[in-house]
Amino acid sequence: MSEVVSGGTSPAVPPGRPRLTVLSGPSGVGKSTVVAHMRQAHPEIWLSVSATTRSPRPGERHGVQYFFVDDGEFDKLVANGELLEWAEFAGNRYGTPRNAVLERLAAGEPVLLEIDLQGARQVRESMPEARLVFLAPPSWEELVRRLTGRGTEAPEVIERRLTAARTELAAESEFDHTLVNTSVEQVAAELLALTRTS
Numbered sequence: 001m002s003e004v005v006s007g008g009t010s011p012a013v014p015p016g017r018p019r020l021t022v023l024s025g026p027s028g029v030g031k032s033t034v035v036a037h038m039r040q041a042h043p044e045i046w047l048s049v050s051a052t053t054r055s056p057r058p059g060e061r062h063g064v065q066y067f068f069v070d071d072g073e074f075d076k077l078v079a080n081g082e083l084l085e086w087a088e089f090a091g092n093r094y095g096t097p098r099n100a101v102l103e104r105l106a107a108g109e110p111v112l113l114e115i116d117l118q119g120a121r122q123v124r125e126s127m128p129e130a131r132l133v134f135l136a137p138p139s140w141e142e143l144v145r146r147l148t149g150r151g152t153e154a155p156e157v158i159e160r161r162l163t164a165a166r167t168e169l170a171a172e173s174e175f176d177h178t179l180v181n182t183s184v185e186q187v188a189a190e191l192l193a194l195t196r197t198s
């Protein structure tokens, strides 16, 4: 593939428009683990920080994993048009702050969104150039094992997430690519390649 070089000493930049990649997949499949692994080696892949009404898990910090907001604050974000997309998932609301994403894309940086199926569908509508990637578990049993083994949710919350997972798994064909999360290292490398190519 040919590369566009913008100047004598400038690094080569990938041709085409800056890439917006959306990663979705059922709760517990390993999205955060894979993204963290990829970004450890490639911090230049910018990950959008979403707003959510869910409570922080132990160790989660405001502005790092999420912007943790209450219902009233989320209502305002929606009313002011500040979210690129948003959805209710398993009893909480989640949304992508619009401006930060548009600024990064305008600066030519690769942007990654880690959002649910409903959000992915909204992005497909509003930004059809986005690349939609589905992260699938090796099996249903392994998904249950990972979600349960993470130990961050109560049994009834796990049940809600597994109910959502059935819907999400059924929608895999709507995505441009499917990656099966057997090996974190391998999937992180595949995801990196998808975020960088036009």
Ligand SMILES: Nc1nc2c(ncn2[C@@H]2O[C@H](COP(=O)(O)OP(=O)(O)O)[C@@H](O)[C@H]2O)c(=O)[nH]1
Pocket: 024, 025, 026, 027, 028, 031, 032, 050, 051, 054, 085, 086, 087, 089, 094, 095, 096, 114, 115, 116, 117, 118, 119, 120
């Ligand atoms: N639509 C949408 N979904 C989001 C957003 N941020 C996170 N999610 C999704 O919400 C779901 C629940 O996220 P979370 O409570 O962090 O649980 P986890 O993904 O199991 O760790 C996951 O499918 C996330 O990808 C967002 O901004 N918009």
Ligand SMILES: Nc1ncnc2c1ncn2[C@@H]1O[C@H](COP(=O)(O)OP(=O)(O)O)[C@@H](O)[C@H]1O
Pocket: 025, 026, 027, 028, 029, 030, 031, 032, 033, 034, 146, 147, 149, 150, 181, 182, 183, 184
């Ligand atoms: N390839 C993998 N093999 C085994 N366990 C994994 C793998 N990827 C992730 N996990 C584990 O599965 C659990 C859920 O992963 P997490 O990244 O929190 O999922 P998600 O962000 O999709 O909800 C975590 O305990 C994580 O360590």
